Amino acid sequence: xxxxxxxxxxxxxxxxxxxxxxxxxxxxxxxxxxxxxxxxxxxxxxxxxxxxxxxxxxxxxxxxxxxxxxxxxxxxxxxxxxxxxxxxxxxxxxxxxxxxxxxxxxxxxxxxxxxxxxxxxxxxxxxxxxxxxxxxxxxxxxxxxxxxxxxxxxxxxxxxxxxxxxxxxxxxxxxxxxxxxxxxxxxxxxxxxxxxxxxxxxxx
Numbered sequence: 001x002x003x004x005x006x007x008x009x010x011x012x013x014x015x016x017x018x019x020x021x022x023x024x025x026x027x028x029x030x031x032x033x034x035x036x037x038x039x040x041x042x043x044x045x046x047x048x049x050x051x052x053x054x055x056x057x058x059x060x061x062x063x064x065x066x067x068x069x070x071x072x073x074x075x076x077x078x079x080x081x082x083x084x085x086x087x088x089x090x091x092x093x094x095x096x097x098x099x100x101x102x103x104x105x106x107x108x109x110x111x112x113x114x115x116x117x118x119x120x121x122x123x124x125x126x127x128x129x130x131x132x133x134x135x136x137x138x139x140x141x142x143x144x145x146x147x148x149x150x151x152x153x154x155x156x157x158x159x160x161x162x163x164x165x166x167x168x169x170x171x172x173x174x175x176x177x178x179x180x181x182x183x184x185x186x187x188x189x190x191x192x193x194x195x196x197x198x199x200x201x202x203x204x
Contacts, residue, residue, distance in 0.1 A: 031074045032090045035067060039094065039183035047186045068098055077115040085127045086135065092116070092123035093139045096147050097183050117147040124148075124159065133163050137175065138182045145192035157203040160196065172197050 028036075042063050071094055075083060083091060095116045120143045127136045140148075140160050148156055169175050175197060180186065 027084070027086055028090060029074070029084075029087050031070065032087055032094075035070055035074075035094060036090060036183060038063075039067060039097065043183050043185050047180070047184075064098060064101055067094065071095060071098070077119055081119070081122050081126070085123075085130060088119075088123045089127045089135050089139050092120040093135070093142060094183065096120055096139070096143045100142065100146050100188060113147050117143075117150065120147050121151065128159075128163075133167050134178045135182070137163050137167060137169070138179045138184070141175070141179050141193040141196060142184075142189065144196045154203075157200050160200045161203060164200065 042060075071091065075087075075091055077095065081088070099113045099116050120139065123139060124136065124143075127133070127139070130136065137160075140156075140163060144156055144160060164175065167178070169178065172194060176190070176193075179189075179193065
C-alpha cells in the first residue's frame with residue numbers, strides 16, 4: 001500500500017537553505033543548528049510541489065539515518081532534560097519529526113515511542129513561557145497527533161490553545177506559516193495538524 005512518503009518529490013537542490021525565523025534559533029547549539037538546516041533543506045525540496053522526478057529512496061534513507069545518528073550522538077533520549085530549553089525543544093522536535101517518518105515509511109502506525117513521548121512532554125513543560133514560542137508551537141503540532149497522542153486530551157488541547165494565544169497566531173494559515181518555517185513536510189504533517197487545530201478551536 002502506498003504511503004504519503006511515496007508521493008513526496010523534491011526539486012533540484014539550491015546551494016543552501018537557512019532556517020526561516022532565525023531569531024528562534026538564538027543560542028541554539030551548533031550541532032542542532034546544522035541538523036535543523038539539513039532537515040530544512042530536504043523538507044523545502046519535498047514541499048516545493050515539483051512533480052518531475054521522485055527522490056531516490058536510498059538518498060531519503062541516508063537522510064533519515066544521518067539525522068537520527070547525529071541527533072543521538074549529540075544527546076541520548078534518556079537525558080534530554082539536561083539541555084537548555086531551546087536545545088531541548090529542537091532535540092525533542094527532531095526526534096518527533098523522525099518518528100513520524102518511520103511511522104509512515106514503515107507502516108508502523110500504532111507503534112509507541114515511549115522515550116520520545118517522555119522527552120517531548122518534558123520539553124513542552126520546560127519551554128513554556130519562552131518569549132518567542134513558535135518553536136514550541138512547532139513541537140506541539142508535530143507531536144500532538146503522534147507521540148503526544150496518548151496525553152490526556154484536555155491537557156494537550158489546553159496547552160496548544162494557551163501557546164497559540166500567547167503567540168497571537170491569527171488562524172490556521174498563520175499557524176501553518178509558523179510550523180512550516182521549521183522542519184515540516186506538508187503532505188505528511190498538514191492534515192493531522194489541521195485536525196488538531198480544529199479541535200483546539202472547538203475546545204471549551
